[in-house]
Amino acid sequence: MPALVESSKKRKSSKNAGAPSKRRAVAEDDFTETLSTIEKLENEIAESRKHYNNIATLISMLDVEKSAKKPELAVAVSLCRVFSRLMAAGNFAESSRAAENEKIVTAWLKERCLEYQRALLAIMREADTTSQITALTLSMRIIKERITHIPGAENAVWSTNFKHIVEAVVEAQDGQDLQTEFIEKFVKEFEDVRYHTFGEIAEYAAIRRSSDVFDTLVSILSACDDVPSEGHEFEDFFATPGGKNKRLTSVGSHKKRAQEAWLAILRNNISPAQRKSLLRIMVHHIEPWFSRPELLMDFLTDSYNVGGATSLLALSGLFYLIQEKNLDYPQFYHKLYSLLDADLLHSKHRSRFFRLLNTFLASTHLPAALIASFVKRLARLALNAPPSAIVVIVPFMYNIFKNHPTCTFMMHREIRDKDLAADIEAAGMDDPFDPTEKDPTRTGAIESSLWEIETLQSHYHPNVAAIARIISEQFTKQQYNLEDFLDHTYQGMVEAELGSGEKPMRKVPVVEYQIPKRIFTDRLLAEDGGVDSGPAAFMRGLWDFS
Known part of the structure; x- marks a missing residue:
């Protein structure tokens, strides 16, 4: 009987083991069928304009209105290819000589493209890490295609579409990897992206004074530590710059944009911990971008007057302004002298302070x-x-x-x-x-x-x-x-x-090698629980070990 029971259990477990493989096979068949449908719809759009309604079908398959947390990435990639081809073919270009029906089609395509871009933004805000990064890459690709193939669209694209991308990156849920991808693959790589990122962060920090996204804004700005020197040749552009846009090739314009972004950050309602984090990167990441470092004077003097570790961190930035920019701070050494207290020698910033004090x-x-x-x-x-x-x-x-x-x-x-x-x-x-x-x-x-x-x-x-x-x-x-x-x-x-x-x-x-039986004897203790008066009684009791 035990053997029969055991065999039945084996048969039951083997039957259950086959269930996941069947479900996996069904899922693979569904995925293959979905890919086939997507490819068919995409090819029909490329063949004839009469199939443009397939674009709306693909957007509905993306289905981000119900939930952007689990998007169909294959649909998102397909739509990016569709819109890229249409832009390259000139279907998004407006012409005053075009027929009325042509204008209607162009307007419809632009509306569908905006709808697609809004879906990508929703994915960046809510989806998992892989989907967020994919949506960012597709959004940036659409921006590049619009600037490259649509005449006169450069300013509008950077001021609207790119602005929404930056906001989505900053506000994304669990978006650390997304923000790293944005910094490493776009901001640090391309000079036009960095230039416009500075502008968008300055506007964002000035309007939305929230400490929730403070660390993200600072991390994006501080990652841009490669300050262009005088005579720097701007060559690495994500999208082809307009011929009349001299600002993208001007060192002064880049520094001004970065300066405005940092000032917008510094004017926020920052906490003491956030102030310290800014002071730590002040000399190497913030001040080099300022064509007018004296604008930092108020922030540094306020930090210097706070006291404690905050004053220690403000020292280097303030001394730089005094030494390099000839700014006057008559009470510098008086304040420096007041920082020498007992807490300083126990502070984790002690080494940094002595390095600076040695210079001062x-x-x-x-x-x-x-x-x-x-x-x-x-x-x-x-x-x-x-x-x-x-x-x-x-x-x-x-x-x-x-x-x-x-x-x-x-x-x-x-x-x-x-x-x-x-x-x-x-x-x-x-x-x-x-x-x-x-x-x-x-x-x-x-x-x-x-x-x-x-x-x-x-x-x-x-x-x-x-x-x-x-x-x-x-x-x-x-x-x-x-x-x-x-x-x-x-x-x-x-x-x-x-x-x-x-x-x-x-x-x-010298060590004690004889262990005494007792130290304080009964003679040392008074009847009332006190101690016998007089030093003689104390010494008699202290040394009586018998």
Whole structure:
């Protein structure tokens, strides 16, 4: 009996196994029949004008009104071929001498073409990734054919049809791959597409101030980082440019379009996170497109005044405008000095800040009092800084002292008055540095000393203690390469100590090898739950292990 049951199960499972293959065969037959129908309708349109109604049939087969999520891509490709042939044959060209019935046919064909393009836009917005990319390719092909074969259609096509394509790409559902395809295959490849994309994004960002599509707009613009230089020859065009359109071959026109697009983005209601993302790409992706970089001044100064990480990110862009465009910002160093706080040394932008600070303080024309304030503030912050930050601060100070030797009095200053020296030796002195002063030229740091760095020479981390000693040694090294210290982390320093290259111990550490029975005894505790009064009672209880 078990054997009979088993065989029946096998027969049942084999019967079920054949069902999917039958359904697959039926689906393949249906697909083959659909392709045959599409090919027949397409060929009839090519044979005679009397079959133009087949265009409407094909559009109905595309059936995007009910659902654009699962379109018939074979129908969409066939319609693209149909309209491309009709445009190449001149059936879309209008002529004043044409008969009335010819004009009616032309108008009907244009209407069907617009209906087809609207269907492609719906597919781009709602369908799966493969369908979205296919619809984008077909839409761009129609644009190329219209510009190439319809006289005078260039401006209208770029301002209407292409505008709708950009909107569909930006607003597409799960359209990351679609946007990448648009950027890589069209925007970055063809200069006329890039030029008109700038214009459409500027208009889109100015009208629809929504943060939902902010990242998409920024990604499209930032991908266009190949700024044409003076004398650049524009040759890579998607569609043949009109002979009178000088703007497509002008470097100034391209920069102006990009500048307008970025300004429209910057004028949006952007969040703090979005502001930071813009500041990160400011120098390399945004400023090169601006023929008038001073237009960025308001955005950068507002960001610089925010404080925290936002101010750190705004530094490079603001300094570029000051250095290259001679823009005036009198409170630059005052604001820079205020950024030196405890949070800075724990920030993930710490390395970037020190690179910029090294540039800002490099000029030998800066007053010694100003330089001394920065050095003293960093020394004070180093007392509570993580080891990975201290190993950057000390070499940074070394380089500062080499560039500004008038500040070296902070490391060693002889007191010539013997009586005063004796008094200071006996009673000490107050640090003349005022940490609450906001003006770096009036802190009194130049009259102070770097006792903080000498304190760090006894730091618990041996690497920090060793590097802090360079301030007390002769300055025989010309400069330290700051890049060798910027990327240190606390985890990396610990792993270097505990890694495979372990350092041999010079002295065996003292450890407790007798485990005490107890530390606090009953005699230490009072009846009321407190502690016996007096240090003697405390010590008796602490050391009584019996």
